[in-house]
Amino acid sequence: MFGLIGHSSSFRDARNTARDLGFEDLADGELDLWCSAPPQLVESFEVTSSTGKTIEGTYIDSCFVPEMLSRFKTATRKVQNAMELAQKRGINITALGGFTSIIFENFNLAKFQQIRSTLLQWDRFTTGNTHTAWVICRQVEQNAPRLGIDLKAAKVAVVGATGDIGSAVCRWMANKTGVAELLLVARQQQRLEDLREELGGGRILTLEQALPEADVVVWVASLPQTLEIDSNSLRKPCLMIDGGYPKNLDSKVMSEHVTVLKGGIVEFARDIGWQMMTVADMANPRRQLFACFAEAMLLEFEGIHTNFSWGRNNITLEAMEQIGMASIRHGFSALGIDPNTLNPQPLAA
Amino acid sequence: MASSLLDPAVDGTPVLDVELPDFTTEAYKSAYSRINAIVIEGEQEAHDNYISLGTLIPDQADELAQLARMEMKHMKGFQACGKNLSVEPDMVFAKEFFSDLHGNFRSALEENKVVTCLVIQALMIEAFAIAAYHIYIPVADPFARKITEGVVKDEYTHLNYGQEWLKANFDSSRDEIIEANKANLPIIRRMLEEVADDAAELKMEKESLIEDFLIAYQEALMDIGFNSRDLARMSAAALVA
DSSP states (O other): OEEEEEEOOSHHHHHHHHHHHTOOHHHHHOHHHHHHHOEEEEOOOOEETSSSOEEEEEEOOOOOOGTTOOOOOOOOHHHHHHHHHHHHHSSSSEEEEEEHHHHHHHHHHHGGOTTTTEEEEEEEOOOOHHHHHHHHHHHHHHTGGTTTTOGGGGGEEEEESSHHHHHHHHHHHHIIISSSSSEEESSOHHHHHHHHHHOOOEEEEEEEEEHOOOOOEEEEOOOOOOOOOGGGGGGGSSEEESSSSSGGGGGTTTOOEEEEETTTEEEEHHHSOOOOHHHHHHSSTTTTTEEEHHHHHHHHTTTSSSSSSSSSSOOHHHHHHHHHHHHHHHTEEEEOOTTTTBBHHHHOO | OOSSSTTTTTOOOOOOOOOOOOOTTTHHHHHHHHHHHHHHHHHHHHHHHHHHHHHHSSHHHHHHHHHHHHHHHHHHHHHHHHTTTOOOHHHHHHHHHHHHHHHHHHHHTTTTHHHHHHHIIIIHHHHHHHHHHHHGGSSOOOOHHHHHHHHHHHHHHHHHHHHHHHHHTHHHHHHHHHHHHHHHHHHHHHHHHHHHHHHHHTTHHHHHHHHHHHHHHHHHHHTTOOOOEEEEEHHHHHHHH
């Protein structure tokens, strides 16, 4: 069995979901009430691969909402308790979705393995970042040519280049895709220097410097609320892959020359009998899902019960290839631009 | 998913390690006199309740008597914790604290309602105790910490006793469990509110007390046979003040 740990994208959404499920008390409750709510097993469902193999999965809502980010202890508890629940239910491999893995990583929760009477086994969990990184690279490779961008001559900016997903994307772009130049954007100078050395190339720039130069921009960082992008200063055409969380780039860029694609989203070959991706605002919630969730499914399909994606900057090209092959084999495809209309599918809904 | 341009609130590595309270202040001792009394009274009542349950389930009276003996041992351990800090437990407060729940247990006992008795004692009170002890352990004085760690292990077996019995009799117990839950969970919530300020003085947060209680309680309910929708519905009363 595989598991997915997710959460609502806002407190308002969480209340609406509670109301839809018939939990009026929760729906009417203030944030304080939600801070005390334990994780919930929301639903179980089956997924059948293109190979014919069927696996069973469970969706756990951690009852975390992004409004809790400023409450360090609360956010920590939500993540730890959801992980404990997944393990106690005997789930082999669980993906940490949305802010779950971000909180785990940034709050360094690997230091706290004992949760009440449960010793968390890290090999039951995955951040799903390897598959997310692979899917983002594939989205670049498949969609840039559709916009007339020749990747061999293109400059690709990676915003959040030193993060777990960002560095993996850079590695793949440098070694597998063969882009003309990588523009590396992140906050921490030393990590940027280290990354450039590892890649054997790439130019370190600020966001303001990189954007007007880039034919493709891969965002793998949450966008600061205050970020403003001058669409006129961007290359024409420009492909933007919104691989951060939450996915709100489309509200920042309004230009016919710029195509924004939701990054790290996959579409499955057939419908999945679940409800939860409606909550995640997917255009086709029966088939579309976060690539990190899909990684847990892939690991279960493949019988790889280990923390395939774990820690920071551990994603190898070999692991990306392995999960990428499995992704195709089992029926996932990276979300792309509709070639007929050149409108990105997720924005059409 | 990773992120580097993250909201500053999530970035960096805050310290999760807890700072121990000063066990010698008057404020701490005052709060401890009530919390310690609640724990002592709770263990005493648990002892009495398991003995009483033995009269309703005679074929398991021996096992229940054994559980009761454990509760007595815990009570003595917690009395020693109070003495160790030179604190006199406020037993009058504690009796009053438990009076509603105690009353409901006695009424159910008189009506031979085994299910209600088990829900109150073996599910609710045990889940409450497990939650409180888990949260207390990291902020306890070294003496009390050792004792409480020993107690927690036992309490799981008590929660488990009620769980197993109700699971074995789920079909015939279901409606009564729901009713007992409805009648008594708001009392548990009120008790949590009443103790919140004193608990905070001991560095135990109300928010996590409620969450940990619900985790233990929901886990028991799920094991007994309720589905996840039932759980959310049944536990709402513990969340709403």
